[in-house]
Amino acid sequence: MSAHSEHHVVPVKVYLAIFGALMVGTALTVFVAQFNFGVLNVLIALTVACIKATLVILFFMHVAYSSRLTKVVIGAGIFWFAILIFMTITDYRVRQDWHVGLGSLEKPAAEQPAAPQPSGSGH
Amino acid sequence: MSEHAEHVPGLAHHFVSMEQQKEAGTVGMWVFLVTELMFFGGLFLVYTIFRSTYPLGFEYGSFLLNMPLGLTNTIVLILSSLTMAMGVHSAQTNKQGALQMYLIVTLLLCLVFLGIKTVEYRSKLHDHLFPAYTTYNPAIKEAEPNNHHAVPQALKSEVRTFLWIYFLMTGLHAFHMIVGAGMLVGLIWMARKGKFNDVYNSPIEIGGLYWHFVDIVWIFLFPLLYLSGYHLNVGH
Numbered sequence: 251m252s253a254h255s256e257h258h259v260v261p262v263k264v265y266l267a268i269f270g271a272l273m274v275g276t277a278l279t280v281f282v283a284q285f286n287f288g289v290l291n292v293l294i295a296l297t298v299a300c301i302k303a304t305l306v307i308l309f310f311m312h313v314a315y316s317s318r319l320t321k322v323v324i325g326a327g328i329f330w331f332a333i334l335i336f337m338t339i340t341d342y343r344v345r346q347d348w349h350v351g352l353g354s355l356e357k358p359a360a361e362q363p364a365a366p367q368p369s370g371s372g373h
Numbered sequence: 374m375s376e377h378a379e380h381v382p383g384l385a386h387h388f389v390s391m392e393q394q395k396e397a398g399t400v401g402m403w404v405f406l407v408t409e410l411m412f413f414g415g416l417f418l419v420y421t422i423f424r425s426t427y428p429l430g431f432e433y434g435s436f437l438l439n440m441p442l443g444l445t446n447t448i449v450l451i452l453s454s455l456t457m458a459m460g461v462h463s464a465q466t467n468k469q470g471a472l473q474m475y476l477i478v479t480l481l482l483c484l485v486f487l488g489i490k491t492v493e494y495r496s497k498l499h500d501h502l503f504p505a506y507t508t509y510n511p512a513i514k515e516a517e518p519n520n521h522h523a524v525p526q527a528l529k530s531e532v533r534t535f536l537w538i539y540f541l542m543t544g545l546h547a548f549h550m551i552v553g554a555g556m557l558v559g560l561i562w563m564a565r566k567g568k569f570n571d572v573y574n575s576p577i578e579i580g581g582l583y584w585h586f587v588d589i590v591w592i593f594l595f596p597l598l599y600l601s602g603y604h605l606n607v608g609h
Contacts, residue, residue, distance in 0.1 A: 259465045260458075269455040276447055276595075280440075283600035291604070295596035303589045310458045310585045312578070320400055327407030331414050338418055 258315040268309045275302045383573030395575050402579045406586050413590055416542050420597060423534055430531020434539065435602030437502060437511075437522055437532070439493055443599035446489050447591065453482035454588040461581045464564075464574035472577070473564050479584070480557040483550055490547050497536075504536040539598055546594060549587045556580050 279298045283291065308314040313324060381391060388394035424431045460475035497503055500522065501510040511532065512523040524532045560580050563569065569577055 259462065262459070262462060265455060265458045265462065269451065272451045272454075272592075273448070276444070276451065279596050279600060280444060280603075283596070283603040284606075286604040292597075292601065295600060296593075299593050299596055302592045306454065306585050306589050306592070310454055310588075311582055316399065317396060319396070320403055323400055323403045323407065327403070327410055330407075331410050334411065334414060335418055335421075339421065342422060 258312075260309065260312065260315065264309055268305050271305055272302050275299075381572065383568070383575075391572060395578075398575045398579050399582070402582045406582065409586060413542075413545070416538070416545070417593065417597075420538055420542070423538060424601070427531040427534060430528045431535045432602040432605060433524055433528050434532040434535025435598060435600070436605045437497075437500075437524070437536075437602075438539070438599050439496065440599050440603055440606070442489055442493055443595055446486050447595045449482050449486050449489070450588050450591050453479050453486070454585050456482065457581045457584045461574070461578050464569045464577045465571055467571040469564070469567060469569075472569060473561060476557060476561045476564055476577075480554060480561065483554045483557065487547060487550055487554070490543065490550075494540075497540075502536055504533045504540065509533055509536070542594055543598070546587065546590055549590070553584055553587055556583065 275298045279295055282294050313321065384391055384394060388397065456475045456479045460472055460479060463471035463475055501508060503509065511529065512520045514523040514525040517523045560577060563576065
């Protein structure tokens with residue numbers, strides 16, 4: 251039915267190589283995080299994390315050797331997830347006032363102590 | 374295929390062959406993992422929106438976390454993924470002793486992870502950093518300029534938002550680890566009874582899929598939570 255991929259046994263060497271790559275990726279992420287590159291920091295961190303996740307999915311989770319049906323299910327899932335993320339983010343971005351909407355958390359707290367002072371006489 | 378297919382140990386009667394059974398199990402598990410992706414994905418979306426709204430609060434909040442412990446847990450978890458993969462390999466090559474050994478090591482690494490997580494949570498509670506109304510009372514930078522883990526007064530609430538997201542996401546991840554520990558106990562018990570071999574090993578393989586997924590979630594959580602403020606550390 252589903253090709254001869256079923257009895258594929260991934261060699262131990264592959265597992266060890268993936269483990270090594272994951273460790274190198276972790277070390278690289280921590281090394282880069284020492285420096286302040288601004289927006290680049292999170293981009294580098296996410297790029298390395300995506301590469302690590304892809305390695306885990308392809309080899310530890312055997313997707314590289316899986317049937318086409320399995321690959322389609324995963325691809326559709328990730329595509330749907332991308333819609334969730336991108337549609338929401340673009341919606342937030344086009345609303346000019348979305349930062350204002352969430353607002354600075356400190357403002358209400360800062361105004362509260364100032365309010366009772368003018369009305370010293372109370373009720 | 375043959376009428377005697379039902380005599381193969383581990384093959385349920387409603388499947389034609391071992392291959393078909395394994396395919397059904399694998400696809401079913403991946404459908405479940407896709408729902409998990411949406412589940413955690415919503416939280417990653419929350420993280421993204423709040424981080425872009427309060428970038429400084431997230432940097433300071435991240436700085437409050439114990440990076441070396443987070444890194445240790447990252448290594449522990451990736452190592453446990455390797456031992457789980459080796460467990461699958463042992464089952465596929467019918468090495469009973471190695472299978473049990475790798476499953477037990479994976480379980481131990483899981484417990485090490487949860488132990489380190491407990492230490493971290495306790496230290497956050499101790500420093501009044503659990504973000505609930507009655508427990509959140511961090512040291513303030515203006516009052517204690519030499520306290521490396523003090524928060525500027527102006528960022529107190531923003532850091533609290535970060536800490537809510539930290540506790541929510543790592544807590545949910547830790548819950549998945551606890552479920553995974555239970556799963557491993559079950560797999561070890563079944564492996565000791567000799568249920569798995571080179572023909573029938575789907576539970577090990579599918580359990581492995583779950584375990585690797587939990588590892589992937591942490592691969593994203595570690596840099597986003599622990600490293601986004603790490604460069605502040607170098608300034609001191």
